[in-house]
Amino acid sequence: MEATIEVTGLRKRFGQVTALDGMSFTVTPGRVTGLVGPGGAGKSTAMRVILGLDVPDEGRALVGGRPYRALRRPLCHVGALLDAGALQPGRTGRDHLLWLARSHGLPARRADEVIERAGLGAKARRRAGRYSPAVRQRLGLAAALIGDPPVLLLDEPFTGLDAGGVAWLRGLLRELAGEGRAVLVSSPLMSELEDTAGHVIVVGRGAVVADAAVAELVEAASRGRVALRTPAREEAMTALAHAGATVAVTGPDTLTVAGLAAERVTALLGRRKVPFSGVAAHRATLEEAYMELTRQAAQPGAGS
């Protein structure tokens, strides 16, 4: 099966709420794709539609060229982590995985293989009702991997993990993509996906705001901005704002200037005798790129 997810023109309303407003994107194999957006942007609904759990009012979602509901042995095509809380409390994690394996005609050894891969260890033999959120998350990942699927959909998989767990999961996601799988990971925080996702789909109000390589987003957010270091921050801000620049404070003696080229910034400050010790091209962080995109999307009329 082809390792792709294709979402085309999805629309979904829940009463008065528009959860999906014409969302379209494609997830390709061999890389981690982030699905990022603020709470309520439609990330979970999009994932639920892809998995056939919600029916869209319009549009369609295909996994490997087929609707999810048309897949036989779906766990062998798509692994999903949606709600890691949905477990039978009296059953051990390993029993849960054995049951999943059996339901798909998979050998019992798959349960032990994914226990190993998800780093569950001895905890897999304890009752799931006693699991911490982090262990539940690992069991959810193990379940997603049981059918060795070429496509993975993980809804906020970093939730509940400590710093060590986050680092471990980032490594695992990169590994899974490196094996040629299509890996879609949702998150409300761009920072969680830094160094993990090569590509991000930014969503806001049920639609795609940006769909680009991480490097491109950072590049676009950096363009035309100047980082300035000055001991006279207030004076510099006044002079630059007078000249029409937009100035943001980034530290006790640092500013980011938009709307004026570096040469004009130095000339202007020189003329006004405002001291400064450095002017350089500003390098945006991925978080800044994201904030800018979601700010634009939140403005009335944006994107229409």
Ligand SMILES: Nc1ncnc2c1ncn2[C@@H]1O[C@H](COP(=O)(O)OP(=O)(O)OP(=O)(O)O)[C@@H](O)[C@H]1O
């Ligand atoms: N079953 C439902 N019934 C009513 N409203 C719903 C339902 N599912 C989602 N919504 C609404 O649809 C919108 C999109 O929700 P969704 O959960 O897809 O967003 P999200 O981007 O995943 O956000 P979060 O990170 O908070 O989960 C929200 O306004 C939400 O309240």
